Amino acid sequence: MTGIRLEHVTKRFKTETAVDDVSAQIEDGEFVVILGASGSGKSTILRIIAGLEVQTQGHVYIGDMLVDDYEPRDRNLAMVFQTYALYPHLSIYQNIAFSLKIRHVPREEIDRAVRQVAARLGISETLERRPAQLSGGQRQRVALARAIVRNPEAFLLDEPLSNLDAKIRTTARIELKRIHSELKQTFVFVTHDQAEAMTLADRLAVLNHGRLLQFDTPQKIMSDPASQYVASFVGSPEMVFLEGNVVTKGTAFAFVDGPVELPLMGTGGPGQITVGIRPWDVVLTRESRDGGLLGRVTGVERLGSSDQIFIDLMPAPSAASPSGRGPETATVSLRALARAYDYAVGDSVYVGLDADRALFFDPQGHRLESVTASYRPA
Amino acid sequence: MRIAKRVATHVILIAACLFALFPIYFIIITSFSTLPIASITAHVLVPKPSQLTLASYHAILYDQSPSFASLLENSLIFAGSAAAIGLGLAAFTGFALSKFQFPGRRTFVYFILIISLFPGFIMILPFYLMFAKIGLIDTYIGLIIPYSAGAVVFSGILVKNYMDSIPDDIEEAALMDGLGRTEAFFRVLLPLCLPILGLAAFLAFIGPYTDYALANVFLTADPTKWTLALGLYNIANTDTGQQNYGLVTAFAMLMSLPIVAFYMAFQRYIIGGLTLGAVRG
Numbered sequence: 001m002t003g004i005r006l007e008h009v010t011k012r013f014k015t016e017t018a019v020d021d022v023s024a025q026i027e028d029g030e031f032v033v034i035l036g037a038s039g040s041g042k043s044t045i046l047r048i049i050a051g052l053e054v055q056t057q058g059h060v061y062i063g064d065m066l067v068d069d070y071e072p073r074d075r076n077l078a079m080v081f082q083t084y085a086l087y088p089h090l091s092i093y094q095n096i097a098f099s100l101k102i103r104h105v106p107r108e109e110i111d112r113a114v115r116q117v118a119a120r121l122g123i124s125e126t127l128e129r130r131p132a133q134l135s136g137g138q139r140q141r142v143a144l145a146r147a148i149v150r151n152p153e154a155f156l157l158d159e160p161l162s163n164l165d166a167k168i169r170t171t172a173r174i175e176l177k178r179i180h181s182e183l184k185q186t187f188v189f190v191t192h193d194q195a196e197a198m199t200l201a202d203r204l205a206v207l208n209h210g211r212l213l214q215f216d217t218p219q220k221i222m223s224d225p226a227s228q229y230v231a232s233f234v235g236s237p238e239m240v241f242l243e244g245n246v247v248t249k250g251t252a253f254a255f256v257d258g259p260v261e262l263p264l265m266g267t268g269g270p271g272q273i274t275v276g277i278r279p280w281d282v283v284l285t286r287e288s289r290d291g292g293l294l295g296r297v298t299g300v301e302r303l304g305s306s307d308q309i310f311i312d313l314m315p316a317p318s319a320a321s322p323s324g325r326g327p328e329t330a331t332v333s334l335r336a337l338a339r340a341y342d343y344a345v346g347d348s349v350y351v352g353l354d355a356d357r358a359l360f361f362d363p364q365g366h367r368l369e370s371v372t373a374s375y376r377p378a
Numbered sequence: 379m380r381i382a383k384r385v386a387t388h389v390i391l392i393a394a395c396l397f398a399l400f401p402i403y404f405i406i407i408t409s410f411s412t413l414p415i416a417s418i419t420a421h422v423l424v425p426k427p428s429q430l431t432l433a434s435y436h437a438i439l440y441d442q443s444p445s446f447a448s449l450l451e452n453s454l455i456f457a458g459s460a461a462a463i464g465l466g467l468a469a470f471t472g473f474a475l476s477k478f479q480f481p482g483r484r485t486f487v488y489f490i491l492i493i494s495l496f497p498g499f500i501m502i503l504p505f506y507l508m509f510a511k512i513g514l515i516d517t518y519i520g521l522i523i524p525y526s527a528g529a530v531v532f533s534g535i536l537v538k539n540y541m542d543s544i545p546d547d548i549e550e551a552a553l554m555d556g557l558g559r560t561e562a563f564f565r566v567l568l569p570l571c572l573p574i575l576g577l578a579a580f581l582a583f584i585g586p587y588t589d590y591a592l593a594n595v596f597l598t599a600d601p602t603k604w605t606l607a608l609g610l611y612n613i614a615n616t617d618t619g620q621q622n623y624g625l626v627t628a629f630a631m632l633m634s635l636p637i638v639a640f641y642m643a644f645q646r647y648i649i650g651g652l653t654l655g656a657v658r659g
Contacts, residue, residue, distance in 0.1 A: 052550050072553040079554040085547035089569045099555035146555070 002063040002153040002186060003028040004049060009058035011044050011210075018044040019055070020210035026154075031180050031187045035197040035233070036207035042190045045207070046156050049188065051075050062153055078147035082159040084139045086131035092118075092142050093127040099150045117149045120179075137168045148179070154186035161196060173199055194234045198222070206230045228365035231276050237301075237308045239276045240335050241361075246270050255360075255373070258332035259293050259313050262355050266370040273368070274361040279308060281354035282336035284343065292350030295334070297343050309336045309343050311351060409434055409627035434628035442609070444601045446632065449609040454636065456605060457587035459522045464529020464582045465575060471530060472537025472571075473563050477549060487538070494531045498524075499591045506595050516600045524592060529582035536581075540574035541567065576647020583640060606633045 004026040011019040019041045026032045036042040047053040049060060051072035060067050067075055078099075086095050093114055094101075100110045118124045121141040126134055134142065140160060147155055161169045161176075177200055180187050191197050197204050198218045205215045206229075214226040218234075225231035231239050244257030246267050255262040255275055262275065285292060299310035313332040334351060343349060355373035362368055407423070412431045439446050474480075475487055505524050506515070514520030544567065552562035568575075590607040597603050604612075610633065614626050 050550075050554060052553065071558065072550075073556045073558060077554065079551070081547045081551060083545055083547050085545065085551035087548065087551070087566055087570075098552075102556040102561075146551075150555075 003030070004154060004186060004188065005059075005061040006045070006049075007059040007061070009045070009048060009055045009060065011041070011048060011053065012056045017210050019048065021058070022207075022210070022212045023058075024205060024212060024215055026186060026188060029184045029186055031177070031189065031200060031202045032205060033197040033201035033203075034188065034190045034205045034207060035192070035194060035201075037192055037233070040192075040207040041210035042192075042207050043158055044210075046079075046158055046188060046190050050077055050079050050156050076150075076153045077156055078150050078152035078154075079156040079158065080140075080143045080147050080160040082162060084131075084143040084160075084163075086139060086142055086146075088131055090130075091127065092123065092129055092131065092134070095131065095142055096127075096145050096149050099146070113149050114145075117145045120148075121145050136164055137172065140164060140172060144176075144179070148183070152185075154188065157187065157189040159191055160189075162191070162193065169196075176200065195236060198234065204234075206233060208233075225359065226367055228274060228276065228361040228367070231359060231361070231367075235278055237279045237303070237335060237337070239278055239359075240282065242275045242277075242332060242334075244273060244275065246273050259315060260332055260353070262353070262358065262373040264360075265372050267360075267368070272363045273371075274363070274365075275373070276359040276361060277353055277355075278357065279335045280337045281357045282334055283352040283354060284309060284311075284336050284338050285350045285352065288350050289352065292352050295349050295351050297345050297347040297349060298333070300343060300345060302340065305340060306337050307340050307343065309338050309349075310334075311336060311349060313351065405627045405630055408623050409631045411624055434622075434624035435632070437625055438613075438628050438632060442613070444604055444609065446609070446629075448602065449604055449606045450633075450636070452603055453587055453606040455518060456521055456525060456593075457583045457585075459518075460525030460529050460586040461579050461582040463522065463526040465533055465579050467526070467530045468533035468537050468578060468582075469568060469571065469575065471534035472539075472541050473567060475534070475538040476541035477546070477567075487535075490531055490535060494535065498528060498589075502592055502595050505592070509596070515596055516598065516603065518603065521586075521593060521596045525586040525589070528585060529578075532585075533578035533582055536574055536578045537571060540571055544570055573647050576644045580640060580644060584637060587637065 006022055006024045009019055009022045010017065022041075022045060034042040034045060044053060048055045049062075051067070051070055051074075055068075062075060062077070086092075087098065090098065096114045096117065097110045100113060105113075114127070115124065118127055121144060123138055123141045123145060126138055126142070131139055131142065140163070143160065157176075161172050164172055173196060176189075189200060191200075201218050203216060204218050204221050206213045206221065208229050214221055214230050216224075221230060221234055225234065228241065232241070242255075242257045242260060244255050244260065246253050246264065247256050247270060249263065253264045253267045253269070255264055255273055257275075267273070288294075293313050295311040295313040297309055298312050301308040301310070311334045313334065315331070336351065358373045360368040360371040360373075407425055410430045410432070411425065412429045412433070475483060501524070509515055509520050509523075514523070548570070549559075549562050549567060552566040553559070557565060587605075588607060589605075590611060593605045593608055594611070597605070597608065606629075610626070610629050613629055614621065616622070
């Protein structure tokens with residue numbers, strides 16, 4: 001049971017910077033998920049913690065121990081690989097027992113530990129088989145068992161669920177969370193799947209191009225993302241972004257993009273700005289209502305329990321649109337969540353925005369935290 | 379149409395088998411022939427039982443000098459040492475070339491590939507000059523070195539290619555489980571390489587076992603170190619110019635037995651090695 005600390009860790013491969021000055025403190029017993037697209041450097045960070053990769057700069061601490069010069073075997077961390085990396089020539093029993101055997105643990109003790117962990121993960125009946133004879137879900141459990149049996153300082157998991165069928169993946173996710181709460185050990189889990197990250201993480205580290213963009217609880221990352229990239233990466237369906245301009249309205253400012261107009265507070269002055277709003281904060285109605293914008297449904301994506309509705313807004317009623325983009329401005333498109341089968345392509349709808357929940361970003365994608373919308377229907 | 383195609387395919391395959399098998403059949407019946415000096419012209423393709431004898435085998439086993447046993451012993455020493463040494467080194471070579479990053483790795487692989495393209499006998503002269511200088515002519519070690527070297531080159535590439543197909547994850551899992559790289563090599567990678575090592579051992583054994591050119595140059599003066607290939611040539615190359623095909627074929631039959639035995643013993647691995655890449659579990 002130990003925390004892990006990264007101090008200004010940078011990793012360069014030839015010309016490419018895979019990890020760029022990442023500092024983070026992972027607390028003892030915490031379940032931390034590193035979330036990023038492929039090539040974001042998330043696996044590299046995990047491999048640096050493991051000692052399989054050596055950082056170009058910076059330091060790694062496990063507990064209070066500086067482990068920069070430690071071989072993987074001296075770090076006492078367990079790793080679960082995406083491919084599971086079971087030893088194909090050994091039985092499941094031998095696979096799980098391998099690390100204990102290396103440490104010359106007495107035979108009876110190994111036997112007890114292996115059978116105990118196998119029972120816990122429901123793979124007792126597979127112990128005499130070879131990895132090739134097991135299903136994907138079983139192999140994943142063996143990989144986990146191999147990690148648990150060692151009682152390591154911390155667990156490193158590199159996309160361990162991504163090779164599983166969707167259905168098993170959900171169960172495996174729940175089970176992993178249960179195991180974590182039982183073991184109360186430090187877990188560092190890498191994934192590109194934001195839903196997986198959200199459900200598993202105590203804290204979530206979002207990574208892009210090797211940089212740590214935000215390291216916070218899933219709730220904070222969802223409601224209070226540090227940048228447009230983070231906002232777009234978490235949440236499904238993806239956040240809607242409208243690019244518009246801040247214009248003066250008498251003494252106040254407002255965000256304008258075609259027919260969309262949001263009175264703003266806290267902005268510094270005119271300029272380009274992006275507003276982000278979650279599809280579930282876009283409210284659709286059949287009947288006209290105050291402040292509702294008329295739109296037409298251009299597409300419906302069936303998500304199962306709900307539909308994602310694609311909407312083109314009608315141009316602003318006043319021909320003299322104050323939008324700074326000029327008259328040829330393209331139609332404003334939005335997405336909303338609605339109950340399944342409520343809307344069909346071609347329907348006319350009225351769109352309301354839950355502007356209190358809107359987020360604002362500058363053209364570089366940085367969050368403008370001081371800016372808020374005060375959307376008061378006229 | 380499909381039937382015609384199948385028939386044509388089978389006719390071609392059967393013809394090819396006949397071409398491959400007939401010489402072996404010919405050698406077998408000739409080696410058992412009673413004809414005093416089995417001659418090609420006097421040969422019958424389907425001999426009667428009365429025309430069969432073990433006389434040629436008896437002559438090979440008991441009436442030759444150097445004795446067949448001595449020739450066999452030498453061949454096994456040479457081929458066995460070459461296979462063992464060559465393979466041992468090749469395993470490390472393959473490991474290094476497959477799993478380690480170091481400058482010049484690709485160049486080195488190409489270098490080895492190019493070397494393996496040269497026919498071995500063009501190196502005989504330089505080897506001879508070199509070994510004569512350091513007194514290794516007519517010694518066991520003098521022949522084991524070039525044989526092993528040949529095996530390293532060839533098997534090294536085989537092992538490298540095979541190790542490339544073993545995911546790095548597996549070695550890394552072993553490192554995480556508490557092994558150093560050398561231990562991970564011996565306890566995880568090497569056992570996984572058994573199929574290719576079996577094939578490589580077989581090939582590394584056959585080469586020296588059947589080699590005539592190098593042995594003929596290196597083992598000139600000392601018949602006690604002669605190999606089977608040299609012994610066979612000695613029988614075939616009579617002073618009279620009259621060939622005793624019975625003796626030659628009986629010798630060839632006996633000489634091939636260890637290879638067949640070797641093959642049977644390691645069949646599992648050799649076939650596994652030959653069909654590599656067909657199935658990946």
